[in-house]
Each structure stands twice: as structure tokens, then as C-alpha cells.
Amino acid sequence: MTFKSGIATLTGKTSYFILSKFFNGVVEFNLLCSFIIDPDILKSLGKDYELIVVTGTNGKTLTTSLINKMLIQKYDDVLTNPTGSNMIQGIVTSFVTHHKKSKKPLAVLEVDEANVPIICKYIKPKYFVLTNIFRDQMDRYGEIYTTYQKILDGIKLAPDATIIANGDAAIFASKELPNKVINYGFSDKGHENEDFKAPTNTDGVLCPRCNHIMHYHMISYANLGSYFCPNCNFKRGQLKYQVTDISTLLPNKTEFEIDGNKFTMNIGGKYNVYNALAAYAIASEMGIGVEQIRKAFAYDEKVFGRQETITVDDKDVNIILVKNPVGLNQVIETVLSDQEPYSLAFLLNANYADGIDTSWIWDANFEDFDYDKLPLVITGGKRVKDVTYRFKIAGLNMDKNIETVEIEDFVKQIPKIPTKKIYVLATYTAMLGLRKVLGDQGYIKQK
DSSP states (O other): OOHHHHHHHHHHHHHHHHIIIIIOOOHHHHHHHHHHHOTHHHHHHHTTOEEEEEESSSOHHHHHHHHHHHHTTTOSOEEEOTTOOOSHHHHHHHHHTOOOOSSSOEEEEEOOGGGHHHHHHHOOOSEEEEOOOOOOOHHHHOSHHHHHHHHHHHHTTOTTSEEEEETTOGGGGSSOOSSEEEEEEEOOTTOTTOOBOOOTTOSSOBOTTTOOBOEEEEEEETTEEEEEOTTTOOBOOOOSEEEEEEEEEETTEEEEEETTEEEEESSOOHHHHHHHHHHHHHHHHTTOOHHHHHHHHHOOOOBTTEEEEEEETTEEEEEEEOOSHHHHHHHHHHHHTOOSOOEEEEEOOOSTTTOSOOGGGGGSOGGGSOTTTOOOEEEESTTHHHHHHHHHHHTOOGGGEEEEOSHHHHHHHGGGOSSSEEEEEEOHHHHHHHHHHHHHTTSSOOO
């Protein structure tokens, strides 16, 4: 470590301690300052680590958490970023605050797509885990192809790394790479002879080789599945790891099989089965056994802001992060599978970390909610008028709606809701704000 890096590291650790202990804020900004003062601080801090980068549009946080739970059963020194703080300042924070216990620790890091090349400039990953690419934060990323290019710019800096990719996402097979690539996905057994197109308005269904519309033998959701091009024979590659069955799919329980091995998770959603499969794939590559993986899946701790249930007085508040149409549609499908009564809330912000363009809510299936059964829908956030109007157009009787702009006002409404359970769909900064208010009021235990 250079003298400059040493000073930057000491400054970062000192500011982190003071600000987190006494002021509870702006910690990451100070760690970003450390990076600006000396970008090589990341190279110095990360040089001894074997790095696993988890990136893609949806599922990064849960996938990272599951991988961490699996690896800590075999390795005694694993660094991660559990809150989903995945840009450069969050990554630097993770390294600065980690106390190494071994000469060759592991780092399992969720990394924002645009930050992959920044990280890879200083630390060369051993593995990349790629979840999916969907339209998300168009103001930051543009179309899916530009998003993937940002990831590729990082991968090109680490040609010796192994890529663990979602083989059901055609975009990950669109470029030839020197890296070793291992694919995971959903089995299409029994559907091999089917031939159909994705639903209208599905993104990412043009063949990356000839621009013909791709066909499918099987679709799990959105554009993910067993794809093939009838024009040029581009098709899904061989899968090393496969989901072979999903027997139970409820909001708080999923039972599924990977390669014939049965697993249970205390979380719902088909999209989360993909996250589990990605974690299974990388863990298997690193020598983690099936029983250790099963234990990690059964671990009953909800991930930060991702189907995290918090008790507020006598109410169960289930917080679910939403940020783009495909992810929101999967969340809606998951919520609709709940057979018990529930209320609904949607907190919409449009800060930089959320994406400042909120037009994406019009591409999501708000019309699928059963508004006759919903007793109450609370809307909130800085763009409350946008999301309230979206519910109105979708068919909500506005007599069932309460608008709240400030998070504190929303929290005051929770004890008054007519059901024991409420699903709170929230964009990233709204989710952080809600957790902070609930923490300040003692509903979340501070770690």
C-alpha cells in the first residue's frame, strides 16, 4: 500500500467510525471522497481478495446474499455489501470497513452495471455472476444493449475471469468473449417441440445475430427462456445448472428443484428462483456441497428491503423494492398469489438512484390487481401524484386511496390499515427512507 493510499484508508476508516457512530449519515460520501483523493485506494484494499462480482438489472442483492450465506459455511473470511450499496462509494466502504482474517479473503460484491468497469480497473474478479438485463433507469443506462456494454467494458478488463451467466437471457450470448462461460437456466424438458413468440411489447426478443424475432420452446417470464432464432439458428446454449421443477410458489415460500435436488426458500417469486439458481451455480463451482446450499436457502432472514417483513405494532409490513416494469410485474404476480387479506402501498421517488424518469410505471401491469378485494391502497413518495393517477387509470376506486408524500406520514397510516398485512412496493430511495423512519421509531433493530 502506498503512502497516499494509507492516508486515504486511514481517513476513510476514521470518518466512517465518527459519522456512523455519532452522526448516522453521509458515510458513503466520505468514502467517495477517499476514492477521489486516491483512486488506487481500491487497488490497495482489494489486492489480496478473490473477487466475485454479481451484476445485472434485477436480483443482485438477494443473489449476493445467498452466495455469501453459502460461502461462509466453507470460508471464514468473506466480505460483502449486504445493503445493496453497489456503486463505487459503497464498494470502497465495504473494503475499508472489513477486517481481514486471512491472507486470501473472498469478496462477494453486488456491483451496479455502470460501475463494473470502474471496479475492474482496480481489482480483477475471479468470477462474474450475471443475473439478467432489462430496461431500467433509462436516463442512466439507455436501452438494454448499452447496459450490457457497460458490463462488457468491465469483463474485458478481466479476460481470465469465469462468467456464470443466465443462459435464458439471449443478450448474454450476443457477444463472443475470451472468458470461460458457464450457463444456468430453467429446464425446457417436455417443451422441446413447442414453438411460439414472446408476448407483444416484450423487450429483447430480436436475434442479436440477424435481428429476426426469436421464438421460444419455453418462457419463464419476460424474455427469459429457451430461445431460438428460426432464421439463423442462434439458440440458447447448453445449461450446466438447471431448475428442473417448481412445486410451490407462494409469497413467503418457494419449493423447487435444481438438477434434481429439492430446496425450500422462505421467500416468493419465480424471479427469486433465478437468484437462487445463480447462487447455486457459483457455490457449486467453488466446491460448496448440496447440504450447505440447502442450509443457506433455508436461512430465515429477509434481505434488506427485498420482501423484508417488519412488524409495526400489530401489522406485518412487507417491503419489496421495485424499479422497472419487468421486476414490478413479477412482484405483482407474487403478491397476487397471496390467499390472505392484505392492503397495498406504493412509494414512488425519482431521485438519481431510483431513476428520474417515472414513465416506467405505465409499462407495468397495474391492471392485474384485484381492486374489488383490495380494501386500501396508500400511495406516497415524491412522485405520489404520478403513481396515484396510475392506480386510478388501472381501475382503483379512489375512495380506497390515501395519499401521503412524506414517509413519516405514511408510517402514521400503518396502524390504521384494515388488514394485518400490507405490501409496500417502494423505489430504492423510498425504501431506504422507510427503513430509516422505522429504525428511528424502534421497529427495526439497529445493527
